[in-house]
Amino acid sequence: MTRQRTNKKPRIAIIGGGFAGITFLTTLYNHARKQPPLQCTLYDPSPEFSFTPLLVGAAAGSRAITDACIPFKDLAKALGFTYTQARATRLDPNTNHVTVKHPTGTITKEQHDYFILTTGAETQFYQTPGAKQHTLSLRSAKDAKNIHQALTHQKKAKQPGVIIIGAGPTGVELAGDISVFYQQNNLPTHITLISHAPTILPRFNQKIQQSTQKTLQKRNITILTNTTVTKCKKSAVTIQEGQKQEKTLTSPLLIWAGGCKPVTIPLRTQNNVTERGRYIVTPTLQLKGHQNIFAFGDNAQIEGEQPLPLLAQVAEQEGTHAAKNILRLLNNKRPKPFTFHDKGRMVSLGPKKASITINTPAGTIHFNN
Numbered sequence: 001m002t003r004q005r006t007n008k009k010p011r012i013a014i015i016g017g018g019f020a021g022i023t024f025l026t027t028l029y030n031h032a033r034k035q036p037p038l039q040c041t042l043y044d045p046s047p048e049f050s051f052t053p054l055l056v057g058a059a060a061g062s063r064a065i066t067d068a069c070i071p072f073k074d075l076a077k078a079l080g081f082t083y084t085q086a087r088a089t090r091l092d093p094n095t096n097h098v099t100v101k102h103p104t105g106t107i108t109k110e111q112h113d114y115f116i117l118t119t120g121a122e123t124q125f126y127q128t129p130g131a132k133q134h135t136l137s138l139r140s141a142k143d144a145k146n147i148h149q150a151l152t153h154q155k156k157a158k159q160p161g162v163i164i165i166g167a168g169p170t171g172v173e174l175a176g177d178i179s180v181f182y183q184q185n186n187l188p189t190h191i192t193l194i195s196h197a198p199t200i201l202p203r204f205n206q207k208i209q210q211s212t213q214k215t216l217q218k219r220n221i222t223i224l225t226n227t228t229v230t231k232c233k234k235s236a237v238t239i240q241e242g243q244k245q246e247k248t249l250t251s252p253l254l255i256w257a258g259g260c261k262p263v264t265i266p267l268r269t270q271n272n273v274t275e276r277g278r279y280i281v282t283p284t285l286q287l288k289g290h291q292n293i294f295a296f297g298d299n300a301q302i303e304g305e306q307p308l309p310l311l312a313q314v315a316e317q318e319g320t321h322a323a324k325n326i327l328r329l330l331n332n333k334r335p336k337p338f339t340f341h342d343k344g345r346m347v348s349l350g351p352k353k354a355s356i357t358i359n360t361p362a363g364t365i366h367f368n369n
């Protein structure tokens with residue numbers, strides 16, 4: 001089914017309503033008085049925007065799930081866009097049609113003038129046998145709800161416990177918050193945190209790594225570094241520590257926080273993704289060779305530059321910039337190149353504890369509270 005154009009307002013399709021897509025829409029809304037009327041449509045298979053920094057708290061129960069998400073229909077009303085619950089499966093830049101699959105299974109082709117590809121990232125299981133089937137992961141409010149339900153069941157279990165695979169910020173924060181959950185429910189702390197790297201938080205500064213590790217160990221969390229999970233089964237993982245023989249660890253709950261990979265929808269053009277699967281964009285955040293297609297956030301990388309970290313602050317800054325660039329295009333002005341301003345990082349370890357790095361013009365400050 002192909003929809004025909006019904007009016008002449010520039011039609012913008014936003015494909016993916018995470019930090020990148022929603023910041024883009026918010027920026028257009030904030031500039032509404034200074035721009036010609038636009039017709040924006042958000043396509044996303046999920047019914048809600050997930051505020052990822054609060055997902056760990058929602059999973060561990062220190063926050064309500066509703067604190068960590070906003071229904072897209074409410075955002076659509078507030079920001080004046082149309083929301084269509086659907087997954088984009090293909091984009092044809094020659095005809096400007098996006099193919100979308102609706103929850104009913106119906107497939108439609110929708111025509112727009114501009115496309116904003118902000119499909120983000122998804123969990124990366126590195127083809128570990130059984131990982132997808134037997135572990136829970138955390139990328140959305142729905143995932144947080146699943147983890148919270150599993151933890152709540154443990155209140156009555158004989159042997160509560162969790163193995164967290166991956167010791168980046170999500171894995172570390174989960175370990176910290178779940179330890180508080182066990183403590184508050186008078187349950188023993190059987191938490192194992194597994195890092196493939198020689199340390200936890202491999203991309204962080206050494207001071208933060210050491211102080212965070214100390215805090216987690218004080219809470220009786222077992223940390224295994226240089227350890228690879230080679231197989232997952234129901235309530236069990238096979239691990240390999242360095243060169244040692246494989247062994248099996250058991251636990252009623254397995255959480256996979258082992259990484260993520262970009263989500264891109266196939267385009268009918270060649271050479272538009274990097275080896276790691278991110279769209280290659282120009283410094284103005286436009287897809288190479290396609291003035292009317294923008295891509296940014298976790299699924300894109302600027303050609304010839306170091307990949308930016310997969311962070312909400314990157315997606316937000318890019319979303320604001322891309323919206324301003326589209327307005328420039330609509331006003332027959334040249335789009336401007338994007339520059340990222342890194343404001344710092346925070347790893348929270350429960351409601352009252354965090355390790356923080358702040359970048360200031362005078363230098364970088366690290367502290368723990």
Ligand SMILES: Cc1cc2nc3c(=O)[nH]c(=O)nc-3n(C[C@H](O)[C@H](O)[C@H](O)COP(=O)(O)OP(=O)(O)OC[C@H]3O[C@@H](n4cnc5c(N)ncnc54)[C@H](O)[C@@H]3O)c2cc1C
Nearest residue numbers: 016018019020052053088119120297298310311312313315
């Ligand atoms: C648990 C967790 C905690 C985090 N905490 C922090 C933090 O404290 N600070 C920080 O800076 N960063 C944090 N991050 C990283 C941050 O969430 C991401 O960098 C950010 O969400 C990227 O935004 P995005 O819009 O590119 O992608 P996403 O937020 O992943 O959004 C992508 C959207 O696209 C939709 N989508 C996917 N495929 C399709 C399709 N085919 N068609 C239509 N829609 C589609 C998805 O449903 C989703 O809504 C965290 C991430 C996680 C998982």
